[in-house]
Amino acid sequence: MNTLRLLATIAVGAGLGLGGLVSIQTTPPSFRAPLAAAAADRMPLYYRDPSGAPAWSATPRKDDRGRDYLPVYDDDQAGPEPAKPKQQADSSRKILYYRNPMGLPDTSPTPKKDPMGMDYVPVYDGDEADDGVVKLSPGKIQRSGVKSTPVERRTLHVAVKAPGTVQLDERRISVIAMRTESFVQKVADVTTGTRVRAGQPLMEIYSSAIAAAAAEYLSTINSNIVGSNAAYGRGSRQRLTNLDVPEPVIAAMEKSHVAPVTVQWSAPRDGIVLERNAIEGMRANPGDVLFRIADISLVWALVDVAERDLGSIAVGQPVMIRARSFPGRTFAGAIAVIYPQVNKDTRTARVRIELANPDLALLPDMYVDAEIETAAPAPVLAVPADAVLDTGSRQAVLIDKGDGRYEPRAVKLGRHGAGYVEVRDGLSEGEAVVTSANFLIDAESNLKAALKSFAEAAEQQPANADHAGMGAHK
Template identity: 30%
Template sequence: MNPRLSLLLSVLLLAGSPPLPAVAQDAGVLRYAPNAPQLAALHIEAVQLQPRPLSAPLNGRIAYDEDRTSRISAPVAGRVTRIAAKPGDRVRRGQPLLWMDSPDLGSAMADADRAAAELNQAQAAHRRAQMLYSGQVLARKDLELARTDLRKAEAEAQRARMRLRNLLPDGGSPHGESYPLRSPVSGIVTDRQVNPGMEIRPDLPNPLFVITDPTHVWAIVDLAEQDLAKVHVGQPAAISVDAYPGENFVGRISYVADVVDPGTRRVRARVELDNPDRRLKPDMFARITPLAGQGQLALLVPNGALVTEGRRVSVFVEVRPGELRKRPVRLGLQTRDFSVVESGLRPGERVVSSGALLLNADLQGG
């Protein structure tokens, strides 16, 4: 065959052949060309020191910050005539949430007016009795009776004023029987259980409105007894939710119950969290991980980075672009999603966090 033709056929055959596998020139080392397709399938990230976790993530939930939440019910019975707030609205302290027709309010106003009138009469009678007693016209027992009547009238007037003050805490003046239900706090309306025309009363099972400051939330966790020694008030904790995979929100444990729930055999704990972007929503499922105190750091790697062969655990470290070295590591705490590396890695080294098993197969076949 013509030598030139033979050379041309060889070039064409090589061009149409699949990419050559990685070459393991040294034990435990894989080298790829910069544009090798195997590299595109890998996820490589630098490992950094993070607060040391003290346990596997514990199941919990996001909850309202009850110190910044108000559940509002009507103090009187009546019928709703107008609603001024809906879920999502921002309201100010003292702002009307709804108006209602309330015979109870009219009754309370009438009681207050009647008590005030009776107090005026009792005061006048007491002054008259004092004058008559000073002129030795009235017996002392009659003066004492006038004083007793005055005290009764004062007590009844005080009771009526307090009743009206409870109905109108802002001191506003009602218009007839039209009663405004006002917000006692500033915040966001997160729930409303009332509609126009609805008959309401103070003993309804659910509040009419829930108003809260959503920039602060709690994470509630029920601790098993074996986890109780790992948490204490003031300790930091990391919270993760399914809505934001791979992201942790750090808070601080503010409460650990003093008793074990006899039904569940668990102890309730609470983590306080800042939530400035309002991404954490009450009743979200959450995973709470207690963290060690300040200065106690550790290297964490995702479990997808681990290659387990018997009792030996390794990771692939990027030595330089395209060159990956298999390195044994010693693990500490292992959870469902991540593991603590006690030795074998240094902060800042780049580790294959996804695709490590494929690399190991390449290495075994190389």
């Protein structure tokens, strides 16, 4: 009896672990009398819930609906239950083998039961087609939510994404440097980062060379014999131009006929002061940069595009730029230059994108992300990406052949874009492919192949056994 109680405890624990996977029917009232008679002859090990729920009791009890718990005896029988009609085999069709009722890869050449007492299901000749087609019942199709869509030709839009930085347009940078030895007399209230306008005063310069050239030029234009000195006068003016004297200063001299002591230098363009080296009283040698000014109303985005995507982009393609400093905002531009060199370390190529920057929000060296919209030159055969079963080494789709029949078919894929994938081989336009629950159908197909291989192995075992017996007899 102790052994029986130990087995009962193990059975209860196993039932709890199964979590109610096995559905048990309740005992109808017509069988309660035989159950009571059986209980009088045998001692129950425990009592189980009449609805099949994972609940047990060591003593008789009732559930919430007033139904008696069912006794379980030492032979693991819960008492007499209504007889279930057994699945009758179709005598008019040939049975190939019997498969496990729970879908496990286990077959039998003869009828049998599984450990839970369920009959193995017969598989008839004709149910297993050699073409790999899986047939599902309408109920299973409805429960699984299988959906199909026709294969169509469409234009694939593929977005090439690349990171980059904002850089200045090198054509919009101006430098103010002296061409002769000069002295900075005065500097305007302008600092690095200040926005300036074209013509805005920056500093006043005294240079002996500029003063001498200005006096020489004024002497020519003040002479009464202008005709004989015309060529000389043009040469004197050109000397001022060569010394980079601003044109407004020369025009003022011609109008006033007075040579200024100092020369005023102004901003040559609208922009931002990137560099200010001018200090009042300093001496500037020829070539010294005193101011550097850049116009950032138009900037460049230099992005690094992966080598594999270079064939999809071209000069003139539109680009959307997103700056990490301004989430949710986009800047429109276009590809201006694709640099003819690939970085051997990163396997990327530099691409220049010109961007309008009217509000000057984009600043040099900002990080940006570029999205280049590309499209195939002609529509291609494409299917939804959800229709593809990709194992890494194998790509396939499931063809909906109608009447609940589905055929797995290997395909060769091309580019991906906007939720679709190009199919280069394996499909024809108009065929229907499964886009939902295709993994369940693929699992059913794999199970079918596994069961078939087990059946073939089972059929070969008796033949091998007979051959071995004949050899031993000899």
